[in-house]
Amino acid sequence: MVREQYTTATEGTHVARPENQAVYKIGIYGWRKRCLYLFVLLLLIILLVNLALTIWILRVMWFSPTGMGYLQVTQEGLHLEGDSEFLFPLYAKEIHSRVDSPLLLQSTQNVTVNARNAEGEVTGRLTVGPQVVEVQSRQFQVNSKDGKPLFTADEKEVRVGTDKLRVTGPEGALFEHSVETPLVRPDPLQDLRLESPTRSLSMDAPKGVHIQAHAGSIAALSQMDVVLHSSDGPLVLDAEAVCLPKLAQGTQGPSGPQGLYEVCACADGRLYLAAAAAGTACPESSRACL
Numbered sequence: 001m002v003r004e005q006y007t008t009a010t011e012g013t014h015v016a017r018p019e020n021q022a023v024y025k026i027g028i029y030g031w032r033k034r035c036l037y038l039f040v041l042l043l044l045i046i047l048l049v050n051l052a053l054t055i056w057i058l059r060v061m062w063f064s065p066t067g068m069g070y071l072q073v074t075q076e077g078l079h080l081e082g083d084s085e086f087l088f089p090l091y092a093k094e095i096h097s098r099v100d101s102p103l104l105l106q107s108t109q110n111v112t113v114n115a116r117n118a119e120g121e122v123t124g125r126l127t128v129g130p131q132v133v134e135v136q137s138r139q140f141q142v143n144s145k146d147g148k149p150l151f152t153a154d155e156k157e158v159r160v161g162t163d164k165l166r167v168t169g170p171e172g173a174l175f176e177h178s179v180e181t182p183l184v185r186p187d188p189l190q191d192l193r194l195e196s197p198t199r200s201l202s203m204d205a206p207k208g209v210h211i212q213a214h215a216g217s218i219a220a221l222s223q224m225d226v227v228l229h230s231s232d233g234p235l236v237l238d239a240e241a242v243c244l245p246k247l248a249q250g251t252q253g254p255s256g257p258q259g260l261y262e263v264c265a266c267a268d269g270r271l272y273l274a275a276a277a278a279g280t281a282c283p284e285s286s287r288a289c290l
Contacts, residue, residue: 191216208233248272
């Protein structure tokens with residue numbers, strides 16, 4: 001840059017310029033200029049590398065205007081194709097598969113599905129583990145296709161809503177407490193067996209207990225007593241023949257028809273056999289009642 005000096009003079013006056021003028025150069029020269037060019041070149045290289053990496057990432061991740069790879073954003077939500085792995089919790093309102101494929105959820109440990117309320121508290125939890133499936137909720141219910149409850153369980157009771165409950169185990173069904181049901185029957189050509197190995201077996205009904213075998217016999221076996229009790233009404237044994245082979249024989253009564261016996265009852269209800277007599281039905285006192 002050349003610094004010039006201006007001198008004001010009147011017209012017709014000649015002013016001579018000074019011979020020695022100072023000239024100053026402004027700019028970057030030498031090694032500073034080379035370093036600047038090198039820095040600009042380095043920035044340009046970094047810019048090109050970043051641009052290439054961005055294009056490569058977009059290419060590898062399959063970015064498109066509708067989504068990324070197998071993940072597509074639609075008006076109904078997110079559409080995901082193929083297998084996906086989630087490293088953190090997934091929050092969704094609804095998850096469903098395609099019409100022609102099942103929905104598969106798998107994990108190396110367990111799969112847990114939580115339901116929360118507005119305050120964020122867990123109100124229901126389903127955990128599928130390697131050894132057990134656990135449900136934590138106030139009520140667990142299984143419905144049919146038409147919405148009919150098939151199985152319902154809560155803290156107070158368990159209800160089966162199907163028309164028939166079938167137990168296919170070879171050992172039958174084991175109940176630790178009472179069972180309430182209108183009908184118990186086996187499969188065709190199978191025997192029905194009600195058994196209590198160490199305690200007593202009791203069948204109660206407000207309007208009577210009906211035991212029926214269409215093509216077989218009925219056997220009631222007990223180590224102690226078999227009690228048939230009716231609180232209101234008679235106890236009827238309706239059959240062509242009623243056999244009591246092990247009745248005790250009471251005191252011999254007066255002579256009567258030979259080979260004829262009659263069934264007598266003690267005061268406590270026990271039955272015994274007595275020889276049929278001509279004038280009396282049963283002796284007033286018998287050794288069988290003692």
